[in-house]
Amino acid sequence: MLKAxxxxxxxxxxxxxxxxxxxxxxxxxQGEFLAxxxxxxSGKSTLLNVLSTLVRPDGGELLYNGNKVTAxxxxxxxxxxxxxxxxxxxFHHLVPYLTALENTLLPFMRSIKPASREMVxxxxxxxxxxxxxxxxxxxxxxxxxxxxQRVAIARALVKSSRILFADEPTGSLDKATGESIMHLLGxxxxxxxxxxxxxxxxxxxxxxxxxxxxxxxxLVS
Amino acid sequence: xxxxxxxxxxxxxxxxRTLLLLLVFTLGVMAIVALYQxxxxxxxxxxxxxxxxxxxxxxSPGQEKLSVSYGGLHLGDMLYELQPLSEExxxxxxxxxxxxxxxxxxxxxxxxxxxxxxxxxxxxGVRWEEELLIxxxxxxxxxxxxxxxxxVIGRTAALNLGLAQGDTVRLFEQPFRVSAVxxxxxxxxxxxxxxxxxxxxxxxxxxxxxxxxxxxALCSGCPIDDIVTQIxxxxxxxxxxxxxxxxxxxxxxxxxxxxxxxxxxLVILVTAATMVGLSMLSAVNERKKDxxxxxxxxxxxxRVFFIFCLEAGIIGVLSGILGYFSGFxxxxxxLSLLAxxxxxxxxxxxxxxxxxxxxxxxxxxxxxxxxxxxxxxIEPSQALLAL
Ligand SMILES: Nc1ncnc2c1ncn2[C@@H]1O[C@H](COP(=O)(O)OP(=O)(O)OP(=O)(O)O)[C@@H](O)[C@H]1O
Ligand SMILES: [Mg+2]
Numbered sequence: 295m296l297k298a299x300x301x302x303x304x305x306x307x308x309x310x311x312x313x314x315x316x317x318x319x320x321x322x323x324q325g326e327f328l329a330x331x332x333x334x335x336s337g338k339s340t341l342l343n344v345l346s347t348l349v350r351p352d353g354g355e356l357l358y359n360g361n362k363v364t365a366x367x368x369x370x371x372x373x374x375x376x377x378x379x380x381x382x383x384x385f386h387h388l389v390p391y392l393t394a395l396e397n398t399l400l401p402f403m404r405s406i407k408p409a410s411r412e413m414v415x416x417x418x419x420x421x422x423x424x425x426x427x428x429x430x431x432x433x434x435x436x437x438x439x440x441x442x443q444r445v446a447i448a449r450a451l452v453k454s455s456r457i458l459f460a461d462e463p464t465g466s467l468d469k470a471t472g473e474s475i476m477h478l479l480g481x482x483x484x485x486x487x488x489x490x491x492x493x494x495x496x497x498x499x500x501x502x503x504x505x506x507x508x509x510x511x512x513l514v515s
Numbered sequence: 516x517x518x519x520x521x522x523x524x525x526x527x528x529x530x531x532r533t534l535l536l537l538l539v540f541t542l543g544v545m546a547i548v549a550l551y552q553x554x555x556x557x558x559x560x561x562x563x564x565x566x567x568x569x570x571x572x573x574x575s576p577g578q579e580k581l582s583v584s585y586g587g588l589h590l591g592d593m594l595y596e597l598q599p600l601s602e603e604x605x606x607x608x609x610x611x612x613x614x615x616x617x618x619x620x621x622x623x624x625x626x627x628x629x630x631x632x633x634x635x636x637x638x639x640g641v642r643w644e645e646e647l648l649i650x651x652x653x654x655x656x657x658x659x660x661x662x663x664x665x666x667v668i669g670r671t672a673a674l675n676l677g678l679a680q681g682d683t684v685r686l687f688e689q690p691f692r693v694s695a696v697x698x699x700x701x702x703x704x705x706x707x708x709x710x711x712x713x714x715x716x717x718x719x720x721x722x723x724x725x726x727x728x729x730x731x732a733l734c735s736g737c738p739i740d741d742i743v744t745q746i747x748x749x750x751x752x753x754x755x756x757x758x759x760x761x762x763x764x765x766x767x768x769x770x771x772x773x774x775x776x777x778x779x780x781l782v783i784l785v786t787a788a789t790m791v792g793l794s795m796l797s798a799v800n801e802r803k804k805d806x807x808x809x810x811x812x813x814x815x816x817x818r819v820f821f822i823f824c825l826e827a828g829i830i831g832v833l834s835g836i837l838g839y840f841s842g843f844x845x846x847x848x849x850l851s852l853l854a855x856x857x858x859x860x861x862x863x864x865x866x867x868x869x870x871x872x873x874x875x876x877x878x879x880x881x882x883x884x885x886x887x888x889x890x891x892x893i894e895p896s897q898a899l900l901a902l
Binding site: 407 | 516517518519520521524525528804805808809810811812813814815816818894895896898899
């Protein structure tokens with residue numbers, strides 16, 4: 295379970311401080327499919343990034359399974375990011391000089407020991423699952439935006455992490471591909487993965503177990 | 516696919532940058548290796564040349580000296596009878612020490628007095644071949660003796676005795692031909708008559724006897740003290756002196772060359788290292804987003820640091836190999852251009868190659884340490900920055 299208590303975040307922009315998150319409290323049980331909706335600039339991405347440990351909050355506390363994430367030593371935090379959490383960025387983010395397969399395997403290329411045969415096979419399966427069979431050895435530059443997004447999703451899949459954070463995973467996809475991705479997220483969720491997704495599309499928000507609406511850094515329902 | 520994939524791929528992603536860095540470092544290593552090899556060979560040649568400007572070790576019979584003074588009046592030193600040394604044994608002892616290949620010349624001498632037309636003069640018996648190795652600064656108006664009855668006279672002695680090149684002179688009741696008169700040397704040689712040692716030993720009735728020996732030792736790479744100690748061990752009871760003045764002067768010029776090479780190498784290394792450091796720094800800035808992504812995937816700071824150090828290390832080791840071989844080739848070329856090798860050639864040693872690669876690899880890694888640390892301290896949130 296992921297729990298946020300009174301999270302605040304302030305950004306400084308040219309001297310003026312903007313409160314992007316104001317005292318947000320939130321509980322997300324394991325296995326939930328949660329949608330974050332709201333107007334552009336309301337703080338959805340910022341909240342998601344605080345929850346996924348990518349951005350440090352200025353106040354409040356984040357607890358994962360009862361452990362204070364904000365007070366975790368680096369080693370534990372790295373382990374958390376490696377094993378438990380997966381992030382799909384709003385601007386799908388791949389390492390440009392690694393192939394689709396290598397990008398998918400990136401979480402398992404942390405040491406001198408090469409990624410195991412098993413892992414490589416699993417990565418190939420995941421790429422197949424997002425519809426990228428045969429494009430394993432392509433560099434991101436030669437993939438379309440939607441395909442890059444799907445490599446990022448495959449990377450989250452291969453880790454079989456506990457929580458998937460997705461910032462507008464369908465943002466750069468056409469209707470059909472978007473739907474297939476949503477279908478995939480639903481499948482993962484049914485397998486037990488917590489999915490926290492930011493979306494603009496009310497139709498996709500409908501697919502979630504719960505929708506949270508944000509306005510000016512606050513939760514309103 | 517492991518952590519090495521990341522720096523390796525990135526190295527090939529920017530071929531121009533990689534090749535430029537590689538070129539700079541390879542040229543640097545090449546210059547250093549060439550300089551080092553040339554300095555070794557030249558240092559050796561230089562020392563051989565320098566050793567012809569005099570001996571640096573003196574071997575004489577152990578002297579029992581008695582200082583006599585009475586009532587506050589110093590009456591001088593009384594020397595016991597000096598026993599001549601055995602030429603054969605002493606030379607053999609010097610030639611058989613452990614550092615024997617550092618000995619370039621052993622010149623035995625027998626000193627005695629004689630009269631020529633009623634004028635007393637010192638006569639020194641020498642082995643011409645060895646003597647000329649030490650006294651290459653000698654110049655004469657004639658040729659050095661080839662026959663046992665030929666002699667060379669020092670300038671002052673020749674004037675005092677009224678002798679010139681080509682004259683015949685009676686010495687020890689025997690006729691000798693003056694084959695040459697030495698041009699002034701400014702040293703003791705100006706006042707003496709130089710005779711073949713074997714001949715003098717026969718005349719004075721002490722075959723194999725010598726008064727003292729001068730030794731020229733090459734001292735780069737081994738201290739003169741070691742050579743002296745070894746000779747002393749082989750010749751107990753004898754007086755063995757290192758003319759440290761001669762040695763230190765000689766070594767100073769060789770050390771100067773070595774220091775020059777060292778400082779030039781350092782300048783080259785620092786310059787190349789700075790290039791790598793700067794290039795890595797810009798690489799880190801360029802890749803903030805990638806680093807943020809790796810961090811968000813659970814890569815620790817240490818792993819990110821490792822990736823960047825490795826990237827620099829790859830360039831270091833590659834240029835170490837390339838630079839070593841090209842530097843080796845360049846040293847041949849340089850030596851032939853300078854015409855200073857005198858037969859000596861640079862020697863290839865696999866150990867040196869490994870050492871070079873190791874050192875250069877280390878230097879690049881050290882140069883990359885700061886940028887790598889900068890990279891490692893990038894937070895995962897940097898992955899969110901839109902480019
Ligand atoms: N790094 C930052 N520095 C300064 N201000 C920031 C930063 N990140 C976000 N903001 C500001 O915080 C506010 C919330 O941004 P956020 O990205 O969370 O919005 P969002 O709800 O995800 O919007 P969108 O739907 O357009 O993605 C915005 O006003 C934005 O300008
Ligand atoms: Mg957003």
